[in-house]
Amino acid sequence: MNIGMPESDYPDIRGLHLFAEMSDEHFQTLMRGSYVQNFPPQIELITEGDPSDFLHVVLSGSVELFSSWNNRETSMATVRPISTFILAATIKEAPYLMSARTLEKSRIALIPSQDVRKVFDTDSGFARAIVTELAQCYRTVVKSQKDLKLRTSLERLANYILRCQRHAGGGDTFDLGYEKRRLASILGMTPENLSRAFKGLHPYGVQVKGRNVSIRSQKDLEQFAKPDRLIDDYSS
Amino acid sequence: MNIGMPESDYPDIRGLHLFAEMSDEHFQTLMRGSYVQNFPPQIELITEGDPSDFLHVVLSGSVELFSSWNNRETSMATVRPISTFILAATIKEAPYLMSARTLEKSRIALIPSQDVRKVFDTDSGFARAIVTELAQCYRTVVKSQKDLKLRTSLERLANYILRCQRHAGGGDTFDLGYEKRRLASILGMTPENLSRAFKGLHPYGVQVKGRNVSIRSQKDLEQFAKPDRLIDDYSS
DNA sequence: CGCTATGTTGATCCATATCAATAAGTGTGG
DNA sequence: CCACACTTATTGATATGGATCAACATAGCG
Numbered sequence: 001m002n003i004g005m006p007e008s009d010y011p012d013i014r015g016l017h018l019f020a021e022m023s024d025e026h027f028q029t030l031m032r033g034s035y036v037q038n039f040p041p042q043i044e045l046i047t048e049g050d051p052s053d054f055l056h057v058v059l060s061g062s063v064e065l066f067s068s069w070n071n072r073e074t075s076m077a078t079v080r081p082i083s084t085f086i087l088a089a090t091i092k093e094a095p096y097l098m099s100a101r102t103l104e105k106s107r108i109a110l111i112p113s114q115d116v117r118k119v120f121d122t123d124s125g126f127a128r129a130i131v132t133e134l135a136q137c138y139r140t141v142v143k144s145q146k147d148l149k150l151r152t153s154l155e156r157l158a159n160y161i162l163r164c165q166r167h168a169g170g171g172d173t174f175d176l177g178y179e180k181r182r183l184a185s186i187l188g189m190t191p192e193n194l195s196r197a198f199k200g201l202h203p204y205g206v207q208v209k210g211r212n213v214s215i216r217s218q219k220d221l222e223q224f225a226k227p228d229r230l231i232d233d234y235s236s
Numbered sequence: 237m238n239i240g241m242p243e244s245d246y247p248d249i250r251g252l253h254l255f256a257e258m259s260d261e262h263f264q265t266l267m268r269g270s271y272v273q274n275f276p277p278q279i280e281l282i283t284e285g286d287p288s289d290f291l292h293v294v295l296s297g298s299v300e301l302f303s304s305w306n307n308r309e310t311s312m313a314t315v316r317p318i319s320t321f322i323l324a325a326t327i328k329e330a331p332y333l334m335s336a337r338t339l340e341k342s343r344i345a346l347i348p349s350q351d352v353r354k355v356f357d358t359d360s361g362f363a364r365a366i367v368t369e370l371a372q373c374y375r376t377v378v379k380s381q382k383d384l385k386l387r388t389s390l391e392r393l394a395n396y397i398l399r400c401q402r403h404a405g406g407g408d409t410f411d412l413g414y415e416k417r418r419l420a421s422i423l424g425m426t427p428e429n430l431s432r433a434f435k436g437l438h439p440y441g442v443q444v445k446g447r448n449v450s451i452r453s454q455k456d457l458e459q460f461a462k463p464d465r466l467i468d469d470y471s472s
Numbered sequence: 473c474g475c476t477a478t479g480t481t482g483a484t485c486c487a488t489a490t491c492a493a494t495a496a497g498t499g500t501g502g
Numbered sequence: 503c504c505a506c507a508c509t510t511a512t513t514g515a516t517a518t519g520g521a522t523c524a525a526c527a528t529a530g531c532g
Contacts, residue, residue, distance in 0.1 A: 048466055069386040070462050076381065088371040088378075094472045097378050120367070127363045131356070134370040135324040141377040142324075142333050145312065148384055149424055150305040152519070180479065188385055193520055195480055210479095210529085226306050230284055236330045388487070417510065429488055431512055446497085446511095 005034045005109060012059055012082055013109060018133050021125035030119055035110045045100045045108065052089035052096055054110040058082065061106025064182070065098040075185035077144075078103070078178070087133060090116050103182075139236075146231050153189045157197045158225035160187060161206060161213060163232055173214035180211075241270045241345060248295055248318055249345060254369050257361035266355055271346045281336045281344065288325035288332055290346040294318065297342025300418070301334040311421035313380075314339070314414070323369060326352050339418075375472075382467050389425040393433045394461035396423060397442060397449055399468050409450040 005013075010031060013019055019027060036059070039045065045056065048067055056063075063079040076098050079085045089096050090113040102108075120127050147156055160183070161176075168174035176183065184194040198208045204224045205216030215221055229236070241249075246267060249255055255263060272295070275281065281292065284303055292299075299315040312334050315321045325332050326349040338344075356363050383392055396419070397412075404410035412419065420430040434444045440460045441452030451457055465472070 067382045067386065067466075069382065069464055069467065072386050074382070074385040076378070076385075088374045091367055091371045092375065092472070094375070095466070097375055097382070097466055121364070124360050124363060127360060127367060128357070131327055131363060131367050131370060134367060134374060135327045138324045138370060138374040138377065139328065139330070139333055141374065141381060142312070145377060145381055145384070146303045146305065146310070146333070148381070149310040149312075150303065150308050154519090181477095190521060191479070192481085192522080196520090228305055230303075230331065230333055231305065236328070390487090415510080426489060427511070428490080428513085432488090435512095 005031050005036050009036055009059060009109065013057055016057070016082055016084070018084060018087075018129045019126075021129050022119070022123045023125070026119045026123045026126060030111055030115055033112045033115045037108055037110070039102045039106050039108060041102050041104050041106075043102045045102065046086065046096050048096050048099045050096055052086055052092075052094065052113050055084055055090045055113055055116050056086060056100070057084050057109040057111065059107040059109055061108075062103045063100050063106060063108070064103050065100050066185075067098050073185075074188070075182060077140075078186070084133070087130065087137065091120070091130065091134070093117065140234075143231050143233075148188055150231075153187060153193060154197050154200050155225060156187045156189075157194070158201055158204070158206075158221060159227050159232055161201070161215070162222065162225055162227050163234070164213070165215065167234075172216075172218065173212065176208070176211045176213050241267050241272050245272055245295060245345065249293055252293070252318055252320070254320060254323075254365045255362070257365050258355070258359045259361065262355045262359045262362060266347055266351050269348045269351045273344055273346065275338045275342050275344060277338050277340050277342075279338045281338065282322065282332050284332050284335045286332055288322055288330065288349050290349055291320055291326045291352050292322060292336070293320050293345040293347065295343040295345055297344075298339045299336050299342060299344070300339050301336050302421075303334050309421075310424070311418055313376075314418075314422070320369070323366065324373065327356070327366065327370070329353065376470075379467050379469075384424055386467075389423060389429060390433050390436050391461060392423045392425075393430065394437055394440070394442075394457060395463050395468055397437070397451070398458065398461055398463050399470070400449070401451065403470075408452075408454065409448065412444070412447045412449050 013031070014027060019030075039061075045063065058079050058081050060081050062081075063085065065076045065079065065085060067074055067076055079100075085100060086096055086098070093113070120130060147159070151159070164177060165171070165174055178186065180194055181191045184191045187194065189197070198206065201221070204220040206221060207214045207216060249267070250263060255266075275297075281299065294315050294317050296317050298317075299321065301312045301315065301321060303310055303312055315336075321336060322332055322334070329349070356366060383395070387395070400413060401407070401410055414422065416430055417427045420427045423430065425433070434442065437457070440456040442457060443450045443452060
């Protein structure tokens with residue numbers, strides 16, 4: 001493990017909202033104590049319950065956040081570049097609530113939590129950015145909670161597909177972002193049930209071949225899914 | 237509606253973590269623009285989707301946060317004195333994701349969102365407090381999400397009862413904090429199912445009479461519920 | 473290739489929702 | 503204080519969404 005981050009990674013991290021507004025001096029302080037590492041797929045980076053020693057930044061690849069209880073496991077979220085995870089645990093100096101594993105070969109920056117807290121106390125630009133980021137995280141989980149409590153699995157899938165489409169640019173054919181077994185867990189269902197749910201959307205013009213989805217009738221699908229900006233909008 | 241908050245309410249609000257560390261001057265600034273109002277039960281204070289004009293503080297009584305979609309409604313959380321709600325929307329200057337209604341006669345302080353954002357930008361003690369509060373809120377929703385995705389309704393009820401007991405001081409008889417129909421919605425089930433779930437806990441020594449719960453065998457109940465600090469601990 | 477993980481399909485089971493009827497509270501005005 | 507209305511809680515019967523188990527198909531990958 002190499003201490004100190006390669007300067008070539010600085011711009012990527014500096015470009016994050018979270019680090020954009022802070023002073024150069026404080027940014028250097030953070031970077032000096034940080035690591036960057038490449039991980040193969042399926043490596044467990046952190047385990048829920050452990051103390052939060054590092055704020056993590058996904059530079060490339062992707063990371064799954066998941067949780068377990070009583071021998072069951074569920075996928076909570078996916079982190080894609082360039083963004084951070086477990087910010088709340090870092091700030092609160094509390095144990096992680098979720099575990100994290102790489103989904104693919106990933107490059108991850110590790111910033112010591114105590115440095116983050118120290119700079120946070122002295123750099124108001126950084127503090128503001130953290131607030132914004134946390135508020136965003138909070139609202140994302142609330143939306144996800146509404147999705148879970150107010151919709152059936154078929155409705156969740158339909159809306160997931162529409163979000164996916166929007167994210168991909170709005171065309172009528174695009175890639176499902178996940179392996180199906182993982183998507184099932186994210187949507188809170190079993191792989192078998194997901195398989196059937198895709199069939200259940202066939203009457204609304206949804207065709208699936210492997211990871212590829214095509215939407216035959218935008219109108220029918222939307223009429224069924226009833227997307228809602230207070231659940232399905234990523235931006236606000 | 238009276239503009240300006242009665243000075244008699246200052247200490248309660250000042251006592252909140254959120255307002256404890258800020259300068260007197262900034263605190264006065266916030267209070268000057270604020271209102272305090274008494275509301276009867278069942279009044280809808282805010283509606284999801286509306287712009288976030290005020291940060292709300294529950295001084296007495298209690299408030300339910302709930303959400304709707306497609307003619308369905310679910311209870312998301314309950315806010316009890318003394319604490320705030322919709323902080324994230326205020327900070328992000330984004331629409332509310334949840335609606336709020338009083339459950340009982342309640343005294344609510346309303347602090348203009350733009351004042352909160354202004355003071356937040358200049359008072360670093362306040363900014364720090366907001367970060368801590370938001371991180372707390374985030375972790376609470378994550379726990380609730382884990383509860384929902386990893387447990388059956390019977391397990392959720394069992395763990396709710398244990399949390400309730402702990403909150404009430406640990407005795408073997410205590411008050412369920414809610415009307416049952418509301419508890420059902422909070423736990424993500426129907427009233428009928430809750431009724432049956434209480435019966436389902438009878439073998440583990442749980443007795444319910446009206447709002448009163450008594451636990452006959454702490455050990456049996458805990459063995460079934462398997463409480464977990466990463467889901468059921470309120471404090472961290 | 474063939475091995476292993478992933479995806480599909482069918483049969484069945486279980487948890488939970490829904491519908492309907494009754495019972496038990498709760499509050500109101502006489 | 504009672505009678506009434508109205509909401510909430512319970513119970514039973516039934517329907518349904520979704521999970522589980524098992525078999526098979528398919529797709530990646532060394």
